Amino acid sequence: xxxxxWTDWRPLALRVTPEVLAETLDGGQSFRWFREARPSALRxxxxxxxxxxxxxxxxxxxxxxxxxxxxxDGQLWWRAPAALNSMVATTLSRYLGFDRDWAAxxxxxxxxxDAHLAQCIAAFPGxxxxxxxxxxxxxxxxxxxxxxxxxxxxxxxxLAERHGAEIGRARTPLRAGVAAKGLTAxxxxxxxxxxxxxxxxxxxxxxxxxxxxxxxxxxxAQYIAQRPGWLDETEQLPYTAARxxxxxxxxVGEKIADCVLLFGAGKLExxxxxxxxxxxxxxxxxxxxxxxxxxxxxxxxxxxxLAGLAQQYxxxxxxxxxxx
DNA sequence: TGACAGGGGGTGT
DNA sequence: ACACCCCCTGTC
Numbered sequence: 001x002x003x004x005x006w007t008d009w010r011p012l013a014l015r016v017t018p019e020v021l022a023e024t025l026d027g028g029q030s031f032r033w034f035r036e037a038r039p040s041a042l043r044x045x046x047x048x049x050x051x052x053x054x055x056x057x058x059x060x061x062x063x064x065x066x067x068x069x070x071x072x073d074g075q076l077w078w079r080a081p082a083a084l085n086s087m088v089a090t091t092l093s094r095y096l097g098f099d100r101d102w103a104a105x106x107x108x109x110x111x112x113x114d115a116h117l118a119q120c121i122a123a124f125p126g127x128x129x130x131x132x133x134x135x136x137x138x139x140x141x142x143x144x145x146x147x148x149x150x151x152x153x154x155x156x157x158x159l160a161e162r163h164g165a166e167i168g169r170a171r172t173p174l175r176a177g178v179a180a181k182g183l184t185a186x187x188x189x190x191x192x193x194x195x196x197x198x199x200x201x202x203x204x205x206x207x208x209x210x211x212x213x214x215x216x217x218x219x220x221a222q223y224i225a226q227r228p229g230w231l232d233e234t235e236q237l238p239y240t241a242a243r244x245x246x247x248x249x250x251x252v253g254e255k256i257a258d259c260v261l262l263f264g265a266g267k268l269e270x271x272x273x274x275x276x277x278x279x280x281x282x283x284x285x286x287x288x289x290x291x292x293x294x295x296x297x298x299x300x301x302x303x304x305x306l307a308g309l310a311q312q313y314x315x316x317x318x319x320x321x322x323x324x
Numbered sequence: 325t326g327a328c329a330g331g332g333g334g335t336g337t
Numbered sequence: 338a339c340a341c342c343c344c345c346t347g348t349c
Contacts, residue, residue, distance in 0.1 A: 145334040211342030274333040
């Protein structure tokens with residue numbers, strides 16, 4: 001088997017715009033997708049005037065898997081390194097949430113009586129929550145405190161490159177924010193497991209640009225290492241119990257616990273309140289000056305059992321529209 | 325072009 | 338309320 005080769009592109013039964021795909025993969029749920037833009041056929045033929053057209057390819061890594069996604073003619077396509085194909089084929093649909101009917105779930109949100117929510121949903125048709133590996137999601141959000149997405153992605157890329165096992169190699173012009181020249185096939189690395197993180201000296205962790213998060217990650221790794229099965233058990237618990245367990249970890253407060261459960265355990269009742277959601281609820285729902293805890297209570301009450309899904313629409317809207 | 329604030333998708337005390 | 342660590346960005 002040729003380790004350098006990718007499979008052919010195959011269609012996925014999902015219609016999304018490039019914008020919604022970008023928001024889904026690179027909008028703060030996951031920090032392990034990188035975009036690569038290639039000049040389009042039209043452009044190379046000398047098309048002038050309109051927007052610079054380019055074909056965007058997204059490359060993502062989770063657990064021991066790598067996949068690429070792209071949209072061509074309104075259709076979503078995927079492929080994987082040939083050597084990983086069979087594994088990726090069976091896990092990609094779960095990762096992308098194909099086991100749930102997101103349109104039906106979205107329809108149960110109270111958009112009929114909430115004009116702003118209706119507006120957010122209309123602006124991001126097809127938005128969904130990813131179902132990422134639990135432990136990796138925890139690591140990602142432990143890196144997230146007072147950091148922007150690009151910086152979080154850099155930290156995780158360094159952790160993977162320096163401390164994560166190699167998954168495989170495949171040729172791709174751009175990965176991890178680093179341009180690779182020509183025909184070289186660079187290795188893909190998975191993130192280190194929590195067992196692996198537990199034996200990495202703090203100094204080496206810090207060199208992955210983790211800053212004051214270093215201590216949190218180190219202590220969390222020790223905690224998990226001393227409790228075999230703790231992480232898997234936590235993932236299986238109902239939402240409230242799982243959140244209480246996650247809060248035992250160093251560096252995991254209400255917000256990060258909810259992010260891990262929403263994006264890494266499929267708990268749609270989790271309602272993370274970050275600065276964007278705080279702004280959204282203040283500006284669009286009149287909760288000016290409210291603290292995160294009461295805002296979270298409002299969110300769960302107002303949006304119901306799928307509050308986390310509503311949160312994702314509000315979040316996407318606020319990111320796009322900023323102060324307006 | 326190089327320095328230099330200011331601030332960043334929280335948590336812990 | 339404030340420190341935590343330090344990279345990035347915008348500015349001069």
